[in-house]
Amino acid sequence: MERVVKNYPTSTRPALDDVDVDIDKGEFVFLVGSSGSGKSTFLRLILKEEVPSAGRVHVAGKDLSTLSSWKVPALRRSIGCVFQDFRLLPNKTVFQNVAFALEVIGKPQGTIDKVVPEVLDLVGLDGKAQRMPDELSGGEQQRVAVARAFVNRPMILIADEPTGNLDPQTSVGIMKLLDRINRTGTTVVMATHDSAIVDSMRRRVVELSQGKVVRDQSRGVYGYGA
Amino acid sequence: MRAQFVLSEIFIGLRRNLTMTIALVITTALSLALVGSAMLMRKQVSEMKDFWYGKIEVTIFLCDPVSDTGQCHKTAVSQDQQSAIQTALYANPVVQKVYYESKADAYKHFKDLFKDSPDLTKNVSPDALPPSYRVKLKDPKKFDVIQSEFQDMPGVDAVTDVSKGLKPVFSLFNGIGTSAFVVAGFVVVASVLLIFNAIRVAAFSRRRETGIMRLVGASNLYIRLPFLLEGALAGVIGAAIAAGLVSIGKAYLVDQVLAPNLKFARWVSWADVIHIFPVLFLIGIVLSTLSSFFAIQRHLRV
Ligand SMILES: Nc1ncnc2c1ncn2[C@@H]1O[C@H](COP(=O)(O)OP(=O)(O)O)[C@@H](O)[C@H]1O
Numbered sequence: 001m002e003r004v005v006k007n008y009p010t011s012t013r014p015a016l017d018d019v020d021v022d023i024d025k026g027e028f029v030f031l032v033g034s035s036g037s038g039k040s041t042f043l044r045l046i047l048k049e050e051v052p053s054a055g056r057v058h059v060a061g062k063d064l065s066t067l068s069s070w071k072v073p074a075l076r077r078s079i080g081c082v083f084q085d086f087r088l089l090p091n092k093t094v095f096q097n098v099a100f101a102l103e104v105i106g107k108p109q110g111t112i113d114k115v116v117p118e119v120l121d122l123v124g125l126d127g128k129a130q131r132m133p134d135e136l137s138g139g140e141q142q143r144v145a146v147a148r149a150f151v152n153r154p155m156i157l158i159a160d161e162p163t164g165n166l167d168p169q170t171s172v173g174i175m176k177l178l179d180r181i182n183r184t185g186t187t188v189v190m191a192t193h194d195s196a197i198v199d200s201m202r203r204r205v206v207e208l209s210q211g212k213v214v215r216d217q218s219r220g221v222y223g224y225g226a
Numbered sequence: 227m228r229a230q231f232v233l234s235e236i237f238i239g240l241r242r243n244l245t246m247t248i249a250l251v252i253t254t255a256l257s258l259a260l261v262g263s264a265m266l267m268r269k270q271v272s273e274m275k276d277f278w279y280g281k282i283e284v285t286i287f288l289c290d291p292v293s294d295t296g297q298c299h300k301t302a303v304s305q306d307q308q309s310a311i312q313t314a315l316y317a318n319p320v321v322q323k324v325y326y327e328s329k330a331d332a333y334k335h336f337k338d339l340f341k342d343s344p345d346l347t348k349n350v351s352p353d354a355l356p357p358s359y360r361v362k363l364k365d366p367k368k369f370d371v372i373q374s375e376f377q378d379m380p381g382v383d384a385v386t387d388v389s390k391g392l393k394p395v396f397s398l399f400n401g402i403g404t405s406a407f408v409v410a411g412f413v414v415v416a417s418v419l420l421i422f423n424a425i426r427v428a429a430f431s432r433r434r435e436t437g438i439m440r441l442v443g444a445s446n447l448y449i450r451l452p453f454l455l456e457g458a459l460a461g462v463i464g465a466a467i468a469a470g471l472v473s474i475g476k477a478y479l480v481d482q483v484l485a486p487n488l489k490f491a492r493w494v495s496w497a498d499v500i501h502i503f504p505v506l507f508l509i510g511i512v513l514s515t516l517s518s519f520f521a522i523q524r525h526l527r528v
């Protein structure tokens with residue numbers, strides 16, 4: 001989907017340097033690399049939260065550099081996002097947190113009442129819809145975040161270190177969930193530096209180092225020498 | 227411990243927002259009330275001008291044995307002089323109407339005018355007042371033309387402009403109106419800045435929500451509208467209070483204090499007051515919405 005240089009104005013070294021990666025529909029891609037290697041920047045470019053200093057980003061066949069700003073919301077509706085820090089609203093229940101994503105894009109209440117329980121069921125949170133986020137464990141909170149990202153059935157799911165704050169066992173649960181979502185046909189791009197997860201999943205791995213792609217392997221593992 | 231901390235945080239935030247909200251509504255109300263007062267002041271001046279210019283008269287006092295000024299030398303105007311003056315008046319293009327007021331008419335008028343003060347009328351004899359021509363002009367501002375033509379005619383004592391005494395009153399009201407506009411301008415700036423700040427704080431305290439809205443693809447309008455409405459609401463409340471303040475000013479200051487004591491003019495009516503309300507609301511809503519628009523433009527990433 002790209003051939004991209006990204007310079008941040010405050011930084012001397014480009015965060016991404018001549019990155020050229022093509023991700024197909026329905027793929028599951030791990031973006032690995034040490035902290036500061038440019039993984040988050042890569043993901044932000046897909047969302048058009050950042051614009052490339054050079055090169056082009058294409059999402060679903062559309063060139064983001066020519067996408068007018070009023071069409072950006074439509075782009076983001078087709079992409080779900082999950083982050084390391086969950087980003088839930090603390091004063092809303094689980095149900096309201098997920099419903100929020102639909103309310104603010106103007107979905108009718110009838111649809112919301114139908115699809116929110118469905119997606120909570122999918123992520124394994126049925127029965128906890130009325131809990132507040134601080135009454136949930138970290139893994140459960142991340143499930144809420146995944147539910148919110150997926151409730152609008154996006155084509156692409158972006159996950160930036162979704163297991164970064166979770167213990168290994170909980171992480172496995174989240175990975176199973178992302179895998180299940182991937183099997184519905186949703187493209188999943190996940191940034192991580194959790195080697196155990198990458199090794200166990202045996203999916204495509206793109207490794208970044210100092211903004212450069214140093215490896216692109218299908219069915220890869222985290223480190224070299226596999 | 228944690229819950230307590232969070233609770234106290236919420237209360238602090240609420241109190242901070244509350245005082246800020248009160249402050250900005252008060253300044254908005256005050257600035258709009260000043261704008262309204264200034265507008266009414268203008269209205270008042272033009273009302274007075276209409277009133278006085280409508281009945282304005284130039285009075286040409288004729289010579290009389292009691293006066294020694296002008297061309298008089300203590301002799302009465304002669305028949306020839308008087309008809310010369312009258313002819314000139316009728317021939318003058320700026321003159322609309324001419325009334326002759328004889329000595330007897332003048333005395334009657336004088337008694338009418340001061341009928342509440344018998345002490346004054348008692349001391350004035352029927353002979354004391356000179357005859358005069360009361361002249362109505364087509365254009366009240368042409369007084370100078372009349373004055374220069376008639377001042378030096380034989381038989382004329384003095385040419386006076388009735389509106390002269392009102393000039394200071396007009397300029398007083400004009401001055402008050404202008405100062406009110408200037409002060410209003412400053413307070414308007416203050417209230418615009420306060421609204422800007424309040425919306426900035428609101429945008430900051432709701433950045434979680436707006437951040438998520440952005441990520442899930444809410445439209446720009448949907449994200450911004452609550453902030454714009456908040457600003458507009460402050461403008462509406464401010465304008466409503468300002469309308470109340472102006473009405474109170476009209477009911478007490480104008481109707482109870484000024485009008486009963488200064489009967490020389492018509493005062494601004496309730497219709498005039500109500501006429502400025504839409505202007506106040508318009509200014510309030512437009513300014514507050516604009517300043518919140520710029521606040522979120524700068525402080526809300528979309
Ligand atoms: N907003 C920013 N402004 C300036 N530099 C940034 C910004 N975001 C990231 N960077 C820099 O870009 C590089 C890549 O960052 P990032 O994409 O967050 O890496 P990762 O997610 O792999 O840790 C780092 O050197 C970081 O310091």
Ligand SMILES: [Mg+2]
Nearest residue numbers: 039040041160
């Ligand atoms: Mg990162």
